[in-house]
């Protein structure tokens with residue numbers, strides 16, 4: 001405890017980012033080892049009842065920084081459906097208005113490298129109640145001796161030729177691959193609003209060779225001309241954008257932006273302006289403890305990487321273009337997985353102001369979603385699905401919705417690292 005506090009204090013006073021790359025990695029390894037919020041993941045196991053899960057994700061115990069109407073709803077939790085742990089949530093709205101919340105069901109422990117399924121729950125009432133668990137993808141063993149850890153549910157609702165609606169899900173076999181021991185990137189379809197899944201196939205996206213890696217974890221995008229986009233990273237190689245101009249039949253990739261140089265990882269994508277021109281804004285976690293931002297042309301040419309001063313724990317976050325602005329959910333701390341916040345930018349990502357503190361306590365991965373115009377008083381409805389808990393961020397995946405109104409936007413200096 002004392003050691004943890006001391007290390008935390010050192011981490012706040014002397015951020016790892018001031019060191020050289022080799023020292024920095026050592027610094028992070030120390031910080032994450034003593035940091036309970038980050039490091040509880042693997043050994044920890046705690047089956048919860050639904051009631052306990054709901055309490056764990058609520059605003060009780062001073063988990064929220066501000067009074068607000070409505071607690072988050074527990075969607076997945078340790079112990080739900082006899083599953084040890086759920087992680088890596090994403091959420092989309094289908095073309096019929098159903099919310100689909102996806103996660104990795106980690107069957108026996110919270111570890112990245114054990115047997116996982118990709119699962120979802122559907123909500124027909126805008127996120128208040130959620131249906132039974134559905135398995136989208138069962139475990140697939142990609143190489144001899146490898147675990148069947150299908151990972152990273154990246155969904156997108158798409159229109160196909162002739163106006164048929166479908167849900168396309170991109171995912172990886174094998175978490176944390178290396179160039180020697182790896183899986184592949186794959187896709188699977190649902191033509192009945194997420195109830196059943198079919199047509200799993202391995203992707204090819206030349207000129208990048210499919211050796212798996214990590215897609216998102218995020219949601220895909222479909223432009224007005226039908227082009228579908230995802231972002232991904234390959235082990236030890238780089239980050240890239242890939243897209244399909246024939247409704248998912250074939251894919252092409254951009255060049256690889258080296259991860260070594262920038263530490264770009266787990267990128268989330270949103271339209272730079274809107275779905276009309278295909279230009280994309282990308283936001284990534286980095287080892288610099290600051291979130292990186294870059295733009296892409298519709299032809300997949302990367303722009304310059306910038307760092308607009310958004311703090312990060314090297315944890316996944318999510319970017320959303322809604323109501324003519326960009327919203328970013330991320331961990332606003334450089335040393336613990338806690339302080340999940342939402343910032344907003346009205347100038348394409350150059351300047352950000354804080355709009356919501358989602359959770360003060362343990363929290364990690366998240367995905368923002370637009371839920372439509374607010375029924376009264378102007379503004380837009382936004383939702384966020386996120387990992388959180390009372391002690392460990394991987395106890396519960398909750399869904400919280402709120403109204404954002406420009407007039408009520410909080411004007412707070414960006415990336416202030418609030419003490420725990």
Ligand SMILES: *[C@@H]1O[C@H](CO)[C@@H](O)[C@H](O)[C@H]1NC(C)=O
Pocket residue numbers: 081131132133134135
């Ligand atoms: C638990 O998961 C199975 C699929 O593995 C599903 O058939 C069943 O309906 C689920 N139960 C609940 C209560 O969601």
Ligand SMILES: *[C@@H]1O[C@H](CO)[C@@H](O)[C@H](O)[C@H]1NC(C)=O
Pocket residue numbers: 273274275276277
């Ligand atoms: C989308 O962005 C383009 C380029 O900025 C603009 O000309 C167009 O009016 C926008 N469309 C919508 C529907 O906002």
Ligand SMILES: *[C@@H]1O[C@H](CO)[C@@H](O)[C@H](O)[C@H]1NC(C)=O
Pocket residue numbers: 350351
């Ligand atoms: C917005 O960002 C730009 C570029 O980073 C910077 O020059 C400018 O001062 C910022 N404006 C405000 C109001 O912070």
